[in-house]
Every structure is written in C-alpha cells, then in structure tokens.
Amino acid sequence: MKLTKEGLEKQKQERIGEIRYNKHGSKMKIHEYIDSMNVVIKFENGYTTKNTYNAFKKEEIKNPYDKSVFNKGYIGEGKYKVSTNRVFNNIYKLWKRMMGRCYDISYINKYPTYKDCSVCEEWHNYQNFAKWHDENYYKIEGEEIHLDKDILIKGNKIYSPDTCIFVPDRINYLFIKANKSRGKYPIGVNYNKQSKKFIATCTPKYLGLFNTPEEAFEVYKNCKENLIRKIANEYKDKIPQKLYDVLINYQVEITD
DSSP, X not given: OOOOHHHHHHHHHHHTTOEEEOTTOOEEEEEEEEETTEEEEEETTSOEEEEOHHHHHTTOOOOTTSXXXXXXXXXXXXXXXXXXXXXXXXXXXXXXXXXXXXXXXXHHHHSGGGTTOXXXXXXXXXXXXXXXXXXXOOOOTTOOEEEESSSSSTTOOEESTTTOEEEEHHHHHTTOOOHHHHTTSOTTEEEETTTTEEEEEETTEEEEEESSHHHHHHHHXXXXXXXXXXXXXXXXXXSOHHHHHHHHTOOOOTTO
C-alpha cells in the first residue's frame, strides 16, 4: 500500500538513525531516508553508499573496507574491479592467492614454508596491489610470469612493493629448493649410501661424487651461480633491470 505524504514523513523520521551490522560485522546507520528504495547508509569508518531499506534490514550492504578476504584483505575504493561479467579478474585472483598463502590456515598447514609469511598493510587493500601490478607487470611470449617475494631479498617473508617482483617461470624455477629430498645436507647435495660419498647435482646436471658435503656444495655453488648468470644474460633485455642486477650478482650460500 502506498504511503501518504504524512505516512512517508513519519516512516522517514522513524528510520533515520537506525543502526544495523552487515555480514562482516561493520556498523552502519541510515544517514538519509528518501523512501524505502532510496536510503543513504553511512558506515562507522565514514564510507557512505545508497541502497534499499530492505537490503539494509537484511544486513546485505557491502563496505569496500570490510576485511572480507581471510579476515585481512579488503577491496577498497578505486578503479580496480574484482570481476568482469561475474568472472574474477586475473589481478584479483593473484591478490587473493597471495593473501591465502599468508592467512589461509588450511593452505599454511599444507605448505608450512609459508607459516611466517605476511602481506604488508598497504597491500591488504586490493586497490593498492592492483595499481602496483599494473605498473610492474610485463609479458614474455611463451612464458608464465610469477609474483616472487624472495629473489630480490633472500629469505624474505613479506609481500610488499619493495620486496616483490615479477619473474618469468624459467627464472623462478632456478630458485625452487627441494628441502625435503636433500634432508640435512647443503643445497645441491645428497648422500649416496652405496658409495658412502656425497653427490652434487645442479638440476638436471650430475656433478660427481665427493668425500664431504662441503666439497660437493662448492662444486654445486659454482655451477649454480654460473647457470643463473647465463640465464640472466639471456633475459637481459626482457626483464626489469633490478631483477637482472640481482641475478648477475647472486651468490649461493651453504645455508640456503
């Protein structure tokens, strides 16, 4: 039934100031009420939007600052959309995977090497990450490009604009460590029970048998550093200068 002018005015006065909490627990209040189809809602953090009274009552109003991704990440306000025609954008999928590596408990339990990893506060806002992505992403024909956090800074555990860089998969593969297979020995070294000696392998190249793990490691180190420099020079005109500089000067440590 259509309300009279007096009825609408009464309804407006009753509903202005009404408070509810959306599905992420954000406090919201009716700031302005024109009619049930035109309601201005203001969140506690200052974000204001227009929606229907029914959506407000059902607590369906979204706040771009709701920490909706693993209780850490939020979409923010800006030009970068999450999806197009209901299909998630690649940048959003990359951002969500990054957040998941650091804050999804089931993922961390499956891949414990990410246990102490985190994402900088700036990148909790999807808009900031997407802008950085646009400014730094590049393509190389025939290769996938990966987001990397620990080539620029060895052992780094924080995803941030200063520590991350995009790398082609061939370069990314150079830095994968088989910690489980090598056990307690240095990187590139395995123990051979039959010969009772130590094997050095610079995948896929077999480098020989050695009496001590230290000897095996030195041979591996020399081979690996030369390989990294060789591949760096192959990609010199295709990758960012700072990535090239790190690769050309990269040193393999026995503690890697």
